[in-house]
Amino acid sequence: MRLTRRTTLALAAGAATGGLASAKAASASPLQLWYRQPAQEWVEALPIGSGRMGVMVFGGVAAERLQLNEDTLWAGGPYDPANPEALKALPEIRALIDAGDYAKATDVANARFMAKPKRQMAYQTIGDLKLAFPGLDGQATDYVRELDLDGAIATTRFAIGGTRYTRQVIGSYPDRVIAVRLTADKGRAISVDLAFDCPLKSKPVSRVEGGDTLVLAGANESQEGIPARLTFECRVQVIHKGGTLGAKDGVLSVAGADEVLLLIAAATSYRRFDDVGGDPVAVNHAVLAKASAKSWPVLLAAHQADHRALFRRVEADFGTTTAALKPTDERIKASQTSDDPALAALYYQYGRYLLIACSRPGGQAANLQGVWNEKTSPPWGSKYTININTEMNYWPAEPTGLAECVRPLIDMVRDLSVTGARTAKVMYDARGWVVHHNTDLWRASGPIDGAMWGVWPTGGAWLCKHLWDHYDYNRDRAYLAEVYPLMRGAALFFLDALVVDPKSGKLVTNPSISPENDHGHGSSLVAGPTMDQAIIRDLFTACIKAAAILDSDAAFSAQLTTARDKLAPYRIGKDGQLQEWQEDWDADAGDIHHRHVSHLYGVFPSDQIAIDTTPKLAEAAKASLNTRGDISTGWAIAWRLNLWSRLGDGDRAHRILSLLLGPERTYPNMFDAHPPFQIDGNFGGTSGMTEMILQSRNDQIVLLPALPSAWPTGRLTGLRARGAVGVDVTWTRGRLESAMLTAAADGRHHVRYGASAIDLDLKKGQRVRLTARDGVLRKA
Numbered sequence: 001m002r003l004t005r006r007t008t009l010a011l012a013a014g015a016a017t018g019g020l021a022s023a024k025a026a027s028a029s030p031l032q033l034w035y036r037q038p039a040q041e042w043v044e045a046l047p048i049g050s051g052r053m054g055v056m057v058f059g060g061v062a063a064e065r066l067q068l069n070e071d072t073l074w075a076g077g078p079y080d081p082a083n084p085e086a087l088k089a090l091p092e093i094r095a096l097i098d099a100g101d102y103a104k105a106t107d108v109a110n111a112r113f114m115a116k117p118k119r120q121m122a123y124q125t126i127g128d129l130k131l132a133f134p135g136l137d138g139q140a141t142d143y144v145r146e147l148d149l150d151g152a153i154a155t156t157r158f159a160i161g162g163t164r165y166t167r168q169v170i171g172s173y174p175d176r177v178i179a180v181r182l183t184a185d186k187g188r189a190i191s192v193d194l195a196f197d198c199p200l201k202s203k204p205v206s207r208v209e210g211g212d213t214l215v216l217a218g219a220n221e222s223q224e225g226i227p228a229r230l231t232f233e234c235r236v237q238v239i240h241k242g243g244t245l246g247a248k249d250g251v252l253s254v255a256g257a258d259e260v261l262l263l264i265a266a267a268t269s270y271r272r273f274d275d276v277g278g279d280p281v282a283v284n285h286a287v288l289a290k291a292s293a294k295s296w297p298v299l300l301a302a303h304q305a306d307h308r309a310l311f312r313r314v315e316a317d318f319g320t321t322t323a324a325l326k327p328t329d330e331r332i333k334a335s336q337t338s339d340d341p342a343l344a345a346l347y348y349q350y351g352r353y354l355l356i357a358c359s360r361p362g363g364q365a366a367n368l369q370g371v372w373n374e375k376t377s378p379p380w381g382s383k384y385t386i387n388i389n390t391e392m393n394y395w396p397a398e399p400t401g402l403a404e405c406v407r408p409l410i411d412m413v414r415d416l417s418v419t420g421a422r423t424a425k426v427m428y429d430a431r432g433w434v435v436h437h438n439t440d441l442w443r444a445s446g447p448i449d450g451a452m453w454g455v456w457p458t459g460g461a462w463l464c465k466h467l468w469d470h471y472d473y474n475r476d477r478a479y480l481a482e483v484y485p486l487m488r489g490a491a492l493f494f495l496d497a498l499v500v501d502p503k504s505g506k507l508v509t510n511p512s513i514s515p516e517n518d519h520g521h522g523s524s525l526v527a528g529p530t531m532d533q534a535i536i537r538d539l540f541t542a543c544i545k546a547a548a549i550l551d552s553d554a555a556f557s558a559q560l561t562t563a564r565d566k567l568a569p570y571r572i573g574k575d576g577q578l579q580e581w582q583e584d585w586d587a588d589a590g591d592i593h594h595r596h597v598s599h600l601y602g603v604f605p606s607d608q609i610a611i612d613t614t615p616k617l618a619e620a621a622k623a624s625l626n627t628r629g630d631i632s633t634g635w636a637i638a639w640r641l642n643l644w645s646r647l648g649d650g651d652r653a654h655r656i657l658s659l660l661l662g663p664e665r666t667y668p669n670m671f672d673a674h675p676p677f678q679i680d681g682n683f684g685g686t687s688g689m690t691e692m693i694l695q696s697r698n699d700q701i702v703l704l705p706a707l708p709s710a711w712p713t714g715r716l717t718g719l720r721a722r723g724a725v726g727v728d729v730t731w732t733r734g735r736l737e738s739a740m741l742t743a744a745a746d747g748r749h750h751v752r753y754g755a756s757a758i759d760l761d762l763k764k765g766q767r768v769r770l771t772a773r774d775g776v777l778r779k780a
Contacts, residue, residue, distance in 0.1 A: 030320070030342055031349060033328040033670060034146035035059070038156075042067065043667035043677055044329070046147040046154045047372050048178065049357030050171035052364075053266055054371035055178050057169050059145035059156040064131040064167070066180070067374050068234060071364040072270035074441035075122045075221045075376075077229025080419075081115035081446040086427035089113050094510045094527075098502055103522035106451045109511060113427070114454065115446025117224040120438055122381035123373055124220060126234050126266060127198030134191050136160055149346075149353040152307040153300075163189050172303040173360050175291045178264040179299050182257075188242060190257040195250060199376055202228060208247035213237045213288075217281075220268070221376060232268040233280040237288050239263065263291050273415050273443040310356050313401035314718035316345040316689075318711045329668040335661045341711055343661055344689060350670050351396055351686030354679060355405050359393075364441070365408040366393045370679040379676050384412070386459035387437040387515040388596065392635060392680040394466055395605060395642070395687035398473040399696065401718050401726075406470050410483065412443070413463050417486045420445040420460055424493050428457075432493030435460035437515065452524040456513050457497065458532050461539045464490045465605065468542035473696075475724040475745040477549065484546045488553070491543045491560055494536050498563065501528055501582065506568035508533070514580050515598045520588030528582045530599035533568050538606050540564040570602065570609070570617055577627060578602075578609075578620040586624070593629045595636035597643065600624060604639075604646045607697035611648050622647055630656050634665040634672040638684025645691035645706040653692055654708035660685050693729050696721035703739050703753040703770075703777075704731060723747045725762065736772040738780065743767075753777050 038059040039045040045056035045067065054069040089112035096105035140158040147154050156167040164185045171178050182190050196206040196216040204218025213235055220230040236252075238245065243257030254260050265287040267280035291299065323331060323340035331343050358370035368389055369382045384390045390409075397406045420433030423445040428434065435445040437456045447454035467483045498507040508528025515531065518524045540560040547553040573584040580586050580599035602608035603621045611618040621643070630640055637660045644653040659665060660681065665673050672681025693716045695702040701721045717728035717740075724745035730737040736753050743762035751758050751770065756777045760768055769780040 029148070030317075030324065030345060031149040032146050033149075033346070033350070034144060035327050035329055035668075036143060038143075038145065039669070042374050043671055043673075044669050046145065046669055047354065047357065047370070047671075048147075048152070048154050048169050048171040049354075049371050050176060050178060051173045051358065051360030051362070052176065052371075053171060053178055053264070054358065055169065055171065055264075056372055056374070057145075057154040057156070059154075059167075061140045061143070061158060061160070062133050062136045064133070064156075066129040066131065066169070066178075066264075067372075068126040068129060068178070068264070068266065069371050069373055070126060070232065070234070070266040070268060071358075071371050072268045072441060073124050073126060073220060073230065073232050073266075075124055075223035075228065076226035076442060077276055078274045078442055079226045079444065080422060081117065081120075081444045081448075082423045082426035083112075083114060083116050083446060084426055086113045087429055090428065093525075094499065097510055097525060097527050100521075102519075102525050105511065106523040106525045109451035109455055109525060113447065113451065113511075115436075115444065115448050117226065118448055118450070119224045120381060120383055120440040120444050120448055121223050121226060121442060122377050123367055123369070123383065123441070124200065124376050125373055126216065126232070127196060127200065129236060129264065130195050130197050132193040132195075134193065136165075149349050150308065150311060151304050152311070152353065152357065153304075165189070170300060170303050171357060172291075172299060172306075174302045174306050175294070175299055176265065176287045177291045177299075179291075179296070179303075180262040180264070181296050182260040182262075187258050188256040190240075190243065190260050191255045192253070192260060194236060194238070194252045194262070196234070201376070204232075206250045208250065208252050211247065212239075212245055212252075214252045223377075229276045230268045230270055231280060232266065233284055234264065234266040235284045235288060237263045237292055239292060261296055263288055265291070270441070273419065273441065307356060310402055310404065311349075311352060314349075314352060314716070316348045316716050318342065318345045318714045328670065332661065332666050332668060332670070333663050335663070336658065339710075341714075344657060347661060347666070347670060347682075348686050348689050351682045352400055352402060354682055355393070355397060355402055358679075359405040359408050361404060361407040363408050365390065365412045366679065368678050368680070372679075379674075379678075381440070384439045385437065386435065386439060386463060387456060388598070388639070389635060389678065389680040391462055391466065391605065392638065392684045392687070394683070396683050396690060398469055399690050399694070399720050400686060401720055403470060403474055403720070406466060409463070409466055410470065412439075413460070413467060413483075413486055415443040416445060416460055416463070417489050419443040421489070424497075428493070428497050430493050430496035432489040432491065432496065433460060434490075434493045434497070435463070451511075452513065452518065453516055455511050455525060456515055456532075457493075457509060458512070458535045461490050461494070461535045464539055464542065465535070468546070471546070472722045473720050473724065475747070480546055481550055484543075484550060487539065487543050487546060488556065491539050494539070495559060495563060498536075499527075501568065504568060504582065507563060507566040508568050508582070509536070515596050517580065517594045517596055517598065518590035519581055519585045520590055521585060526581055528568050530570065530578070530580055530582075531601045534602040534606055534608055537564060537567055537608065570620075572616065572620045575623065575627075576620060577623040578617060580624075586627070592627055593632070595632045597625065597628055597636070597639055600643055604642045604691070610646065610698055613698050618647060630659060633674045634660065634681035635674065635678055635684055637665060638672070638681045638688055641688030642684060642691050645688055646695065646697075648706055650692055650706035650708040651710075653688065653706050654710050657685070657688065690716070690719065694719050694721065694727055700750040700752050700757075701725070701727065701741075703729060703751065704736055707731065707734065709734065721749070723749055725749055739770045741768050741770065751777060
């Protein structure tokens with residue numbers, strides 16, 4: 001049933017005597033996750049983040065668990081994994097690949113070409129802040145816990161013994177704290193015991209300091225032979241109204257208070273990938289001195305103003321039915337058999353919420369789990385996997401109005417250009433810089449894990465696409481001048497490292513892989529996989545464009561143009577598919593349904609292949625996607641969603657989105673399930689839905705390119721397109737109602753809707769409203 005004002009009022013009236021949970025259902029905020037019970041598992045807890053810090057809120061009654069992270073608490077310390085033996089092995093590996101002995105090439109690479117150590121460092125956890133509430137052992141009634149995406153606040157409410165309790169948690173970027181407020185509707189009702197529980201093998205020590213502060217201090221862990229070099233501290237200051245404070249055996253207790261405010265600060269000694277000389281104690285003292293001088297309303301107001309300045313740029317409405325009145329976990333369970341378009345809109349905005357919470361200027365880039373991780377050795381180390389996952393984290397940033405959140409990624413690329421320069425010289429005797437398929441806090445840039453996964457030299461080149469995109473969406477020439485040297489260095493590496501394929505005479509990478517996919521001929525190692533050629537083509541093109549805009553480096557641009565023209569082209573195989581490798585091996589692959597669809601990079605996130613510019617290649621891409629299938633890991637489903645959107649099939653894209661939203665790929669707290677949890681699927685989902693409504697590619701803005709029939713009426717406003725233009729899109733009965741374009745810079749824009757197109761010359765600040773009558777675009 002579609003929600004109307006009448007049905008909503010009727011449901012609200014029916015809930016009037018049904019308690020807090022029923023009343024909550026009647027309110028049915030489109031921007032809240034909510035539940036009728038506490039979290040039992042980590043993937044049921046609710047994420048709060050300040051950019052640098054993360055906390056998972058479980059919403060317990062007699063005992064609350066707040067699982068804490070700080071974004072620079074990783075294992076190990078500064079290290080250089082470049083392997084000097086690699087350079088001597090490189091000619092032999094290349095010769096074996098050219099001779100078709102891929103298995104032997106892999107053996108040599110594993111023995112002599114891999115980074116030392118062969119594994120990178122893991123993102124770690126501070127542990128838990130445990131809150132025990134004496135006297136709250138009874139049965140709670142009217143229980144609700146919720147995460148308000150617009151307010152960026154987690155709230156738990158319940159009643160016991162005639163008293164109503166409220167607990168609120170925020171992660172403040174302006175004040176650099178996690179703040180927890182405990183209140184009740186009766187005086188002297190708040191009693192709580194606070195203690196740390198830390199799983200680190202380095203055995204950090206907790207203590208009570210100054211009578212009102214709980215402190216956990218210690219070091220990170222060593223891993224893979226890399227010594228632990230970080231110190232860290234987490235500090236919880238207790239501010240209470242009424243009641244008393246006491247301490248015993250490392251536990252800080254509040255008894256009989258009217259209200260309690262906990263201010264949590266955390267820091268490590270990390271300054272940069274090569275500098276661990278920071279003072280976390282001094283940092284935390286300074287942070288808490290400022291935050292503790294502010295009241296809860298002041299902290300909350302500053303936090304929400306900061307968050308909403310980003311979050312409220314975009315509004316999403318894909319329609320609403322009565323399914324939206326259910327708790328979030330029940331909606332996810334029922335999503336495969338119910339009509340719940342508002343769940344997609346909630347997932348869309350949840351992705352934006354998560355990026356704001358885990359990637360802010362001055363902090364680290366979002367890793368495999370954003371900033372949230374409960375383990376000391378999490379899956380895949382919760383590192384930066386840059387053969388898709390890190391890039392997917394940032395796919396929605398520019399088009400959904402979160403350009404500021406890209407800054408940590410830009411900073412990471414700058415670091416990698418330093419460490420990657422040594423790897424390029426030591427392992428390839430090449431200029432410029434290179435990064436392979438993973439990196440970590442220490443900006444390790446060598447090939448890891450094993451040759452079949454790690455010998456892939458285009459990770460840094462792919463990251464550079466985000467440097468260019470940040471310019472292309474915002475058109476800041478000063479920024480472009482800042483990052484051009486990074487892009488240039490990545491391109492310079494390939495001018496030295498590309499080799500001539502003896503079979504085709506084209507320039508190719510060698511050795512490399514099509515990420516993580518065995519081609520069925522003895523290995524995954526190969527020369528010139530399709531993805532590499534596409535990424536390098538984008539990198540060279542971006543550098544050529546940037547040099548022209550900056551009116552510099554003409555000689556280097558000429559070299560890139562010559563090399564770009566010699567790159568191996570796309571090929572269509574015997575089954576009509578886009579070939580993943582130079583040879584027609586797709587049908588020979590060990591897993592034809594492989595999760596990675598690397599050879600389709602040219603469709604998305606690139607635009608080298610499109611249904612209206614390269615129709616034959618687009619059809620080949622569809623053939624490849626059909627063979628791969630729709631069902632895969634969470635993030636891989638999200639990539640397929642983006643691809644089918646780019647290929648113009650809205651209903652196919654929507655079916656894939658439905659798979660992503662189902663309980664097998666979305667946990668109760670809406671985290672993406674690989675499984676286990678990987679946050680990239682969340683961000684990829686937001687990106688894919690954007691691509692259904694608006695595409696900014698091939699020098700055009702495309703309106704409703706893949707609108708599914710399941711969303712006949714809706715709106716998506718506040719989007720951004722290349723050329724520094726904002727776009728609001730509204731549609732009714734499956735047709736464009738209006739599109740509002742707002743220019744942030746002077747520019748010419750080619751706007752297309754179906755078969756109709758219009759060219760607009762806009763000045764900075766100018767707004768133009770477009771409508772479509774009989775399918776023809778025109779100015780309103």
